[in-house]
Amino acid sequence: MKKGKLFNGITLPVIIVLAALMVFRYSHTAAKNKKAKHKVTSTMIAAGKDDNLALGNPSHATTDEVNKDNYLLVKAQYAMSYNNSKGMANWVSWHLSTAWMGSADRCNCFNADDALPVGFTVIKSSNYIGTGFDRGHLCPSADRSATPDDNAATFLMTNMSPQSPVLNEQTWEHLEAYCRQLAIQGNELYIIAGAHGTGGIGKKGHADTIANGKINVPSHFYKIVVVLPVGDNDIKRITNSTRVIAVDMPNRYDVNAYDWGHYRCTVDQLEAETGYDFLSAVPVKVQKAIESVKDAGPVN
Ligand code: MN
Ligand code: MN
Numbered sequence: 001m002k003k004g005k006l007f008n009g010i011t012l013p014v015i016i017v018l019a020a021l022m023v024f025r026y027s028h029t030a031a032k033n034k035k036a037k038h039k040v041t042s043t044m045i046a047a048g049k050d051d052n053l054a055l056g057n058p059s060h061a062t063t064d065e066v067n068k069d070n071y072l073l074v075k076a077q078y079a080m081s082y083n084n085s086k087g088m089a090n091w092v093s094w095h096l097s098t099a100w101m102g103s104a105d106r107c108n109c110f111n112a113d114d115a116l117p118v119g120f121t122v123i124k125s126s127n128y129i130g131t132g133f134d135r136g137h138l139c140p141s142a143d144r145s146a147t148p149d150d151n152a153a154t155f156l157m158t159n160m161s162p163q164s165p166v167l168n169e170q171t172w173e174h175l176e177a178y179c180r181q182l183a184i185q186g187n188e189l190y191i192i193a194g195a196h197g198t199g200g201i202g203k204k205g206h207a208d209t210i211a212n213g214k215i216n217v218p219s220h221f222y223k224i225v226v227v228l229p230v231g232d233n234d235i236k237r238i239t240n241s242t243r244v245i246a247v248d249m250p251n252r253y254d255v256n257a258y259d260w261g262h263y264r265c266t267v268d269q270l271e272a273e274t275g276y277d278f279l280s281a282v283p284v285k286v287q288k289a290i291e292s293v294k295d296a297g298p299v300n
Helices: 002-045 148-154 165-184 267-274 284-291
Strands: 071-074 079-083 088-096 134-137 160-163 187-196 200-202 205-207 220-229 243-250
Touching: 088 160, 088 165, 134 165, 160 165, 160 200, 165 187, 165 220, 165 243, 187 267, 220 267, 243 267, 267 284
Parallel strands: none
Antiparallel strands: 071 079, 079 088, 088 187, 134 160, 187 220, 200 205, 220 243
8 A cells, every 4th residue: 555655646746747748749749840831831832943844845856966857955944846947946845933034124136046056057037037927936035034044045046936927916925925924823834835837928928938948937836835823743733624725826917817715726636736745744644634625714
């Protein structure tokens, strides 16, 4: 009895101290977890600059200089497959979020791209003058306005294409502006733009080529836009219900008879037209779902 009483006398205060310690530890860890969780959330909502080629290389372009018509050109601001025979890109791929957007002025510095290997035809700004076609950006100037260097990169002639002025300044531009609006509204976007076919209608009528055949005039310009709320692990967040906007617009003076939404199509249609595999980094099952659906979302 005496022994038991002594035992109880010691254990009771010990139990109380232990319990108090446990409560303290629990509340401390809970507070810490709460802090950590908050930290993760705040990095998730901050827009960043991601890999311009994250969704894949649609034409398996390479940096082999012999591969002149599917030559991979990677810049900090965008990546492209350049086509020397056509004098323009097959496609340009870039990531868009507000992190890429700032207050840099439009430089209007249309420079020849000296990143092309020796032996490639150098396209100059003057090759477009008087042709009736605009020097149309594939990666838009306003999508790269965080720094003057970023903006200047969009004016390299490898990023230019002969667009009918009405397409460049209206229908095509309206979709560009809508993409930036989506970014401002809290999204990040992966965008691929390019062209296919031959023969467009510019200010001076129909043309198959300009600059003495150095530049092919495409019959159509296409664009694919994958829209995600700003976050991390982008590829993993692309699901069957991710919004994907695909368009195919004729390179004609009367393209503005309709606004951009009218020209929506499926990615599958563009893959059939170009022979490329777009969004190839996305799991095949998800590609099948998102590439077969025509976007019906808002247009402004
Ligand atoms: Mn433009
Ligand atoms: Mn695909």
